[in-house]
Amino acid sequence: MKRRSLIQLATASVASVALPRYAFAQNAYKAEYKMSTVVPPAFAWGKGGEIFANLVRERTSGRINIKQYPGASLVQGQQDREFSAMRQGIIDVLCGAxxxxxxxxxxxxxxxxPFLLPDHKAYDAVINNAPLMAEYFSMVRxxxxxxxxxxxxxxxxISNSKHPIxxxxxxxxxxxxxVGSPMYGEIMSSMGGNPTFMSWADAQPALASGAVDAQENPLEVFLAAKxxxxxxKYVTKWNYSNDILLYAIAAPVWAGWTPADQKIVREAAQDAAKQQIAIVRxxxxxxxxAVSALGVNVHVPTPPEIEAWQTATRRTYARWKAQIQPAFIGKIEQIVAASRKA
Incomplete structure (x- = not known):
């Protein structure tokens, strides 16, 4: 009996030492968490990533160190590969479109x-709709x-070098x-344009040489990238598309953090997003x-002109709605319609 008790005591002692070490190994934090952004902090998008990383570092006392990699450099500038790279463990944090x-x-x-979210009133109504965003977040998970x-x-x-659009x-x-979106390409081709898919890094020399005539981006990018x-020479402010900026963590990384740190990181992202939206607005x-001051011809379409663009993209809209998430997009449409009446 005495021998059996000694064995049990020894086993318990080993377990009491081994379990904490095992738990520590399982929950060990990386020295650095890699975050991909397409643009650097000189742009509102990149600035949103920088704010987030700084807030997390400060609020966790350095336990979670997020390092920003602008220019989608973790995927050699190919921003369309970011999500798959996150799944492969190359990217830990996404701050992207x-x-x-x-x-x-x-x-x-x-x-x-195209033209789903016609203005900021509609945009805000959609992203602040809790049930809709909960459904979207479920898709992300x-x-x-x-x-x-x-x-x-x-x-x-849209801007171009030829004539006013x-x-x-x-x-x-x-x-x-x-950008590398077949839908964006189809929008342009449906109106007789010739879409060319390329990264922003490749686009700039192509525009300079005249190999490409036009590009579509927020005017903030137009200004910051000169x-x-x-x-x-010509810009049309048609507001044809506005994507969200999603802050997200790779699922395995998220699972390795304590609940307390998860809460800190989530709140930091929410605070960063608010600041980032304010910069964009x-x-x-x-x-x-600002663009006109550069000697660029800027056209702001009238409501009838916008309606003509909507009509021209209607078939593309219907086709991609059916392919992406028709029920979910239908809910967005309802929220937008309600915002028009409010």
Whole structure:
């Protein structure tokens, strides 16, 4: 009996030492968590990532150190590979636009249909609708990431080197650089444009050389990247698409953090998103004046002109709504319609 008791005591002693070590090994934090952003902090999008990383570092006393990798450098500038790279463990944190990941997780690009969100009133009504966003966040979790918060990438406008684009026919024959989204490509081709898929890094020399005539991006990007120096003389502020900026953590990384740290990180993302949206809105309010001051011709479409664009993209809209997430997009449409009446 005495021998058996000694064995049991020894076993218990070993377990009491081994279990904490095992638990520590399981929950050991990385020295660095890699976050991908397409643009650097000179842009509102990249600034949102920087704010988030700084808040997390401060609030966790350095336990969670998020390092920003702008230019989608973790995937050699190919922003359409970010989500798949996160699944492979190359990227730990995403601060990005789901439209870039539509080739991997198409359903997450539901907010980007042409003219779905006509203005900021509609945009805010949608992203502040708790049941809708809870449903969207469930889709993100199913795809392999923990969603934390939503910012704003900004309304996308079109610029070109040829002539003012006022009506759909004005796009005929124009070679337009678009991000790696088949939907964006189809929007341009449906109006006679010639879409060319390329990263932003490749787009800039292509615009400068005249190999590409046009590009579509928020005017904030136009200003920060000095796109007017790349031969872009004409801008149309048509607000045709505005994607969310999604803050998300790779599911395995999220699972390795304590509940207390998860709470800190989530709140940091929400605070960063609010600050990032405020930056986007200020830039949006001033962008026409700022771009015009560069000697660029800026056209702001009238309501009838916007209606003509909506009509021209209706077939593309219907086709991609059916392919992406028709029931979910239907709910967005209802929220937008209600915001028009409020």
């Amino acid at each position: 789901p439209i870039n990941w539509s080739g991997t997780v198409r359903e997450l690009s539901a907010f980007t249909l 199913k795809a392999g990431a923990e969603p934390l918060a939503v910012g704003e990438t900004g309304y996308r406008q 006022i009506k759909p026919d004005d796009l005929k024959g124009i070679k337009v650089r678009v 796109v007017n120096t790349l031969g872009q 200020k830039l949006f309010a001033d962008d026409v004046q």
